[in-house]
Amino acid sequence: MNVPPNLKYTDSHExxxxxxxxxxxIGITDHAQEALGDLVFIELPxxxxxxxxxxxxxxxxxxxxxxxxxxxxxxxxxAANTEVTDAPEKVNADAYGHWLYKLKPANAADxxxxxxxxxxxxxxxxx
Amino acid sequence: MLRQTPLNAAHRAAGAKMVxxxxxxxxxxxxxxxxxxxxxxxxxxxFDVSHMLAVDLAGDGARAFLRYALxxxxxxxxxxxxxxxxxxxRPDGGILxxxxxxxxxxxxxxxxxxxxxxEKDVAWFNALIAxxxxxxxxxxxxxxxxxxVQGPNARTKVWAALPGSREASEPLKPFMAAQFGDYFIARxxxxxxxxxxxxxxxxxxxxxxxxxxxxxxxxxxxxxRDTLRLEAGMNLYGQDMTExxxxxxxxxxxxVDLASARDFVGKEALARASIARQQVxxxxxxxxxxxxxxxxxxxxxxxxxxxxxxxxxxxxxxxxLARVPVGVTxxxxxxxxxxxxxxxxxxxxxxxxxxxxxxx
Numbered sequence: 001m002n003v004p005p006n007l008k009y010t011d012s013h014e015x016x017x018x019x020x021x022x023x024x025x026i027g028i029t030d031h032a033q034e035a036l037g038d039l040v041f042i043e044l045p046x047x048x049x050x051x052x053x054x055x056x057x058x059x060x061x062x063x064x065x066x067x068x069x070x071x072x073x074x075x076x077x078x079a080a081n082t083e084v085t086d087a088p089e090k091v092n093a094d095a096y097g098h099w100l101y102k103l104k105p106a107n108a109a110d111x112x113x114x115x116x117x118x119x120x121x122x123x124x125x126x127x
Numbered sequence: 128m129l130r131q132t133p134l135n136a137a138h139r140a141a142g143a144k145m146v147x148x149x150x151x152x153x154x155x156x157x158x159x160x161x162x163x164x165x166x167x168x169x170x171x172x173x174f175d176v177s178h179m180l181a182v183d184l185a186g187d188g189a190r191a192f193l194r195y196a197l198x199x200x201x202x203x204x205x206x207x208x209x210x211x212x213x214x215x216x217r218p219d220g221g222i223l224x225x226x227x228x229x230x231x232x233x234x235x236x237x238x239x240x241x242x243x244x245x246e247k248d249v250a251w252f253n254a255l256i257a258x259x260x261x262x263x264x265x266x267x268x269x270x271x272x273x274x275x276v277q278g279p280n281a282r283t284k285v286w287a288a289l290p291g292s293r294e295a296s297e298p299l300k301p302f303m304a305a306q307f308g309d310y311f312i313a314r315x316x317x318x319x320x321x322x323x324x325x326x327x328x329x330x331x332x333x334x335x336x337x338x339x340x341x342x343x344x345x346x347x348x349x350x351x352r353d354t355l356r357l358e359a360g361m362n363l364y365g366q367d368m369t370e371x372x373x374x375x376x377x378x379x380x381x382x383v384d385l386a387s388a389r390d391f392v393g394k395e396a397l398a399r400a401s402i403a404r405q406q407v408x409x410x411x412x413x414x415x416x417x418x419x420x421x422x423x424x425x426x427x428x429x430x431x432x433x434x435x436x437x438x439x440x441x442x443x444x445x446x447x448l449a450r451v452p453v454g455v456t457x458x459x460x461x462x463x464x465x466x467x468x469x470x471x472x473x474x475x476x477x478x479x480x481x482x483x484x485x486x487x
Contacts, residue, residue: 037350038161040438041417059466061417063160063438064350066466092159 002030004096009120012070022108023078030095031124036062039088044080044101058100072114075105132177133272133329137336141346149243151178153349160350164440167318167355168483171278172347173339178242181271181326185235186263193236195391196255199382204230208304210315213382216393220373224248225364229304241364272332274325276344281322288338319359319481354437360477367434367448373397378406404450408477410487411445416465418447425462428452441480
């Protein structure tokens with residue numbers, strides 16, 4: 001399974017990239033897209049929405065099932081990627097190349113507490 | 128421990144993702160289930176349906192027994208090889224299962240039942256035979272495998288994969304079957320496309336699978352099977368109907384004949400029943416999510432529930448089967464509760480798609 005070493009992860013299968021300005025770019029992992037199957041609908045949070053850590057903020061639906069996407073940390077949504085709402089299948093084709101939304105975290109240092117690639121690999125191996 | 132069909136290793140070799148389906152380990156897809164769906168609508172796909180059970184009924188009173196045991200009338204079967212879709216009902220009209228009955232000979236019928244209900248059905252038939260069918264022998268055929276080959280090019284590809292089969296199966300009209308050596312070839316299916324369902328000795332199933340694959344028939348999993356049958360407006364037992372519902376509220380009134388003098392299990396209850404709910408099709412309008420089973424449907428005449436919902440690859444939108452109050456009619460607009468939203472859907476009469484064509 002593809003788990004890039006330079007990203008952070010959650011046990012609910014989001015990937016997080018910390019940008020230079022402290023913003024977090026968030027998507028779903030390759031493991032998540034694989035488990036869901038063909039994606040057909042993605043709903044993203046409104047820009048400017050304040051979210052709590054662990055709050056369900058987006059929905060990804062495959063032919064088979066609907067699944068929530070959670071906020072890894074508390075913060076404010078700063079961008080939503082309409083490219084994936086227009087063409088959800090792009091997330092199947094390249095889960096790490098297509099982010100869902102960006103978050104300005106309330107406390108940027110909290111991002112360091114998220115899972116690293118090795119810990120996330122262990123999580124999915126245990127499933 | 129999940130049960131496995133004779134094709135289990137072949138599925139794994141083809142890269143299948145395996146899931147638990149009614150106690151059986153079955154392929155859900157081999158990659159993209161949408162591509163598998165399109166393969167069946169446009170060319171040819173194959174499904175391992177060996178988890179379903181063929182049950183042979185033999186004996187002098189077989190027809191008279193089935194005339195009473197099944198909700199549909201086996202007297203519609205007058206030509207050898209003809210197939211009949213029917214519900215199996217409880218005395219109170221609840222649906223125990225849906226099945227296909229094939230007329231083999233005057234004293235021999237084959238019934239194909241669902242996997243998850245197979246043991247229950249066999250016990251039910253045995254009890255009914257003890258009561259009403261002296262001398263009838265019931266034989267569950269777990270020695271047989273079943274492959275469904277479906278799509279506009281399915282028959283041609285079966286003929287290419289199975290030398291000699293064309294002569295035996297080309298004359299078959301829809302819902303007819305013929306024996307070809309060890310192969311029972313039926314022009315039936317669960318996709319809304321042309322094709323065959325092949326029943327054969329389990330030990331030959333891997334060879335046939337490989338032959339079909341070699342002539343370009345695409346392996347398809349339960350995921351595509353579900354979107355295909357839903358587009359075709361066909362019920363899934365356990366979801367669109369259960370023992371808690373009768374055929375009249377499940378879109379299956381056409382399979383039940385209450386007018387004739389024939390008595391059958393469940394008839395009296397159905398004749399007395401006051402029907403307040405009906406099955407309709409829904410086509411979601413304007414995006415916003417995918418219709419799923421158990422979502423609430425709000426109509427002018429009260430609320431109902433989606434029994435099966437999915438994304439339809441052919442319509443590129445969401446469709447569903449729903450049970451709603453009587454009075455809701457095709458053309459109406461209803462509201463479906465999807466998470467925290469209310470989405471609009473248009474009421475239609477299923478099927479949604481047949482033979483590759485959109486009908487709604």
